[in-house]
Amino acid sequence: MNEENEKKVRIGMAEMIVARNPTIISTTVGSCIALCMYDSINRIGGMVHIVLPKKEDFDKGNINSAQKYADTAVPALLSALISKGAKKEYIKAKIAGGANMFPIFNHPILKIGVNNANVVKKKLAELGIPLVAEDTGGNRGRIIEFEAGSGTMKINTMDGKERKI
Amino acid sequence: MSGQDESEYGRNSEMIPENEILREIGSMGAGHAATALSELIQQKISITFPEIFVAYPEEVPKKLGLHDMPTVVIYKKLQGSYDCDILLVFGREEADKIVSAMIRNTFNMEELDEEMKKSAIEEVGNIVIGSFLSAISNFTDMELLPTPPIHTTDVFDAILDVFLAKLSLQNRKAMVFQTCFKKNDEKIYGAVIIFLNEKLRAELISRGKSWLEG
16 A cells, blocks of 8 residues: 555556545556545545455455455555544545446356445445445446545546546 | 576576477467468568566556557457466557458458448457467467457456456466567557466476477
């Protein structure tokens, strides 16, 4: 986990970052989930790029493993935000991703996107963090830009559509 | 040089021949793929083999460095116990050029509808990946049968992540072959990416070794 104060920072798979206003955190997801949490009162937010649903099923000590799995990444990002000065009662969450990139191909792995989103939501509910917006499912990749201070998430797809949540 | 240098080399030497054997086999497959692509579009295509690497799945997007580039990815899987994923990647514009050239040469047509483009790009996958695999099959005397192709067009990292998730599920590292396709002076970006599994890798090395040694 890094803390950065540059204007723009990109994260990759299984990476996490917490930053203060006015940093923009970006990533690109297909079946993965970009989970963003922020405290807009204290102008601090973070993003984690989640790859798989559950740590205990698969992990054999890969790099960044806590951040890679939904069930461990959600509490990891929450702790990181609180340790950098966010207040739990102000923290909200948004998620994007969880697509099925090859919808015509029937393989269990392609349901990973849906499973990822479900485990993230369940874990947020357990921790009492409100999920205020989401843009999940479908079959398109998402290019995401998250404003750490305000919590605005900008989502672009290759068909040229842009959404803000 | 000193004995210390020799022992350094000695420690590494177990690794070098295995990578070299895979590079040798991969280059042969890529050479045949280039010939097939050349015939398809009736222009000379050459292929270089700039990189073969092994990495954790999450390191792969940074190593390939394509990120948000719009790409066409044609996917095939090896059937049977070798179960591993093969991706043929082209930049979206390059894929359009290849398809146009192929259809012009094959059907003498300028206008393409979406359905023809879709079939054509999957046929490119059949031919290029098929040639790649049959060259390796002939060399190693292994049966490498791929599934029919499916393809998608999207930003590269979004397409890649499901394959990397799958490798993570199986606790496997990714072994990546990255190939550049070149046409005349114009650089066409293309890559054949194969995620080898341990069984296939060991088999290729063992068969390659006995061929190279004698």
